[in-house]
Amino acid sequence: MTTKCENCPLREFAAFEDMTDSEAKYMDRFKVGEMSVQNGSELLAEGANATQLYTVLEGMGVRYKTLKDGKRQVIGFILPGDFVGLQAAVMDTMQHSVMASSPMKLCIFNRSNLWDLFKNHPDRAYDLVHVAAVEEYMLCEALTAVGQLDGMSSVSWALLRFFERLTALNLNRNNQVPLPYKQQDLADALGLSLVHTNKMLAALRKDGIASWSDGRLSVHDVDALRNRAHMDPVPLLPRPLI
Amino acid sequence: MTTKCENCPLREFAAFEDMTDSEAKYMDRFKVGEMSVQNGSELLAEGANATQLYTVLEGMGVRYKTLKDGKRQVIGFILPGDFVGLQAAVMDTMQHSVMASSPMKLCIFNRSNLWDLFKNHPDRAYDLVHVAAVEEYMLCEALTAVGQLDGMSSVSWALLRFFERLTALNLNRNNQVPLPYKQQDLADALGLSLVHTNKMLAALRKDGIASWSDGRLSVHDVDALRNRAHMDPVPLLPRPLI
DNA sequence: CGATTACTTGAGGCCTGTCAATGATGGTGG
């Protein structure tokens, strides 16, 4: 028995805009099921044309793109509440892959219902554009970090972003948030080598600013972290939940 | 007297999906005017909340984000047919600026009409999502290039992308396309220094692969360029025109 | 207990940034 959208635990978090009960009731009709996956499993593959859309209920994952020579660029990190597969829905194929970095629980929507949503629920369609815009914004920020910041700064920026996003999801306990990724994931996201990424993390740990081990990130000095990031801390805007 | 959407010269190009005459007629009601700007002028500023949306009719521009320390990341290059300002429309403020790199002619839509479009023309709203998805895809590709490729490769990739996009816009004359940007723009897009970017361009010129000067890019050996780019030449998909 | 995966740490070299100087071009004002 799956959770009804009306009772979706995500709705209360600061990260999301409010949703009325009637909206939630409609979304529930749109919803076709739930799915649980192990960490390491590939949800969507580059080049495939997926017929389903997902909203993440629990767990985390990565989006990434692979090059001919085996290099990998991590496009983004997928957290609870994130909407996955919109690209596949409107363009016919995925341009990147998605993999679970921890056990995940996903809410499944059917692609073929998407059109009904546009026709009958323009407000929800509008939210969809909003979500797409937020995603574009996150990508812009990542591009800026990768392009303009040096190693120390970009690692700091990334940890800060994780800390903020996860805090907004109520996952902050005592300045500690879960972070079930590998150092290689972060390195591939920032365009740094694994070795160098490791050294930046070691420096942050030595300086008592932040430490990340065993899948948990502890931030001991947010201001120092923000300082090293060298990037305007653009606040996270509430976004609609799909 | 402005051009009617029915007669929009952009419609015929390979870069865009077909649009029926009746669709074009509706868009014409959505359109509120045209605007011409000089090169160097700022169309939209970071942090501002624009009330208008634009489709580029002629000319080119850049999207960019500026950091506290004056560094600049070029987010993307705006070509004819591109839709500008969607982010400002759904989130309330722009997260990046837009500047004209050549004289531009823009088609103006009113933000307040956007809602009407969602309510009464779901197919066009769907196209809007499609456009947003294409933009996201371009950003992914750029992020991958900046993160994973070295100088020679990323410069080659960028020139190749320009060549393909402009060719799809019927601006290719004898393997030569207009490219009214500065080397600094390209450098800021790729996260390279101006000096190094210049040296990569010099190498491509010396090797007889491509030469860019006086606002014109000539590609003498597309295959060699593609070879140096080291990235899958994902084809440009036709996209809807707004 | 060997094999695998992830994390750490050190050493050396190259790609790329910074500094600096020069040319080329075009606009401006006397």
Place this chain on the structure above:
DNA sequence: CCACCATCATTGACAGGCCTCAAGTAATCG
């Protein structure tokens, strides 16, 4: 018409951040 200035492109020298190679530790697993 020419000196002057601003912008952009070009080229060389040098230093440094980051990559690659390599080796070692720790934890998990069959």
